[in-house]
Amino acid sequence: MSQRGPYAKGVAKREEILGRALEVVARQGYRGASVQVIAETVGLSQAGLLHYFGSKEELFTAILRKRDELDHLTSAPPAGPRAARDAFVQVVARNAEVPGLVELFSRLAVEAVDPEHPAHGYFAERGEVLRGMIVGALAQHSHPTALPPKMIARVVQAVVDGLQLQWLLDPSVDMAATTDAFLNLLAPED
């Protein structure tokens, strides 16, 4: 047994549910989906699902955390500017395969603007981690940057988030290509 102590089984099941929920939202899309709908597709009743996640917001936040984990946003980035950048664009490209997740992310991001919202902390921390990674990648350059690295990081994050909105509105937008071109402009030497 790899896991011991209380909750070990509950945690495992929770993870399993999370994985399925993630798949469902990614594939079948998210249109302001209710707990009810997700519960059905996951094979539980609404109450059964809320048994593992105390509330709707916690469920959705957990789904996004799981996604970050799968996207390696929580682990160390690849070494070298080129590799880090490729991985970054890769994540953007894969987002275009999961509109439901992108929509969930965007929707929750706006709602979490309220400091009282349960996902407020998640988005604040995630932003910091992401921008920290970008700053780290920039630091590997030999040339100094024209703008303060933290400012560049904010701009890069904004580009990705903003392009998601444009893409959700019009799926013909090529998020990955646009991001790549933009990064090329920022750091042509890579």
Place this chain on the structure above:
Amino acid sequence: MSQRGPYAKGVAKREEILGRALEVVARQGYRGASVQVIAETVGLSQAGLLHYFGSKEELFTAILRKRDELDHLTSAPPAGPRAARDAFVQVVARNAEVPGLVELFSRLAVEAVDPEHPAHGYFAERGEVLRGMIVGALAQHSHPTALPPKMIARVVQAVVDGLQLQWLLDPSVDMAATTDAFLNLLAPED
């Protein structure tokens, strides 16, 4: 009388209501405000307000259209790259004075992702107009751009929209300064 024909009075009143609603949302903020709340602050009953705007979504879309009008997004931009750019940054700076409007915009933008949503057309058109202006401003440059102008326009729009999200989450973010610095990077010669 400047206006004749049927509805002339109704239209005028509608505009008046709109102006007040805009002020209220801008100053007192928007936290997923209900029609009820806006009606009260505007001095009407909920039903009275919906008499002028058929539905909640139409009301909110009308507010955003009004804002665009006041921001001169609907009229011709100033001539000359420098003037156009300054005006652009000015709009961003003024957005930082009206968090409620920015939140309303961001929230509706996500919801309008659904092609069936009443505001879908508004956001699609607004995006095109905005990007058209950016392309127009770029065209006034003597130097050719490294990226296709349409792609640059998407990136600029994304930066503004994305920074709004960051600023809503953390009001210490300086949207105008960041936008300005970014544009400086894009077109140093201006």
Place this chain on the structure above:
DNA sequence: GTCTATAGAATGATAGAC
């Protein structure tokens, strides 16, 4: 742990009086 049933609340829309 999981389900059924229900509470409870919010809100948008509409009917109809004045």
Place this chain on the structure above:
DNA sequence: GTCTATCATTCTATAGAC
């Protein structure tokens, strides 16, 4: 044109049986 009253819906959260 404006209001009061009400309808109708939707959804989350919880209580309680099994």
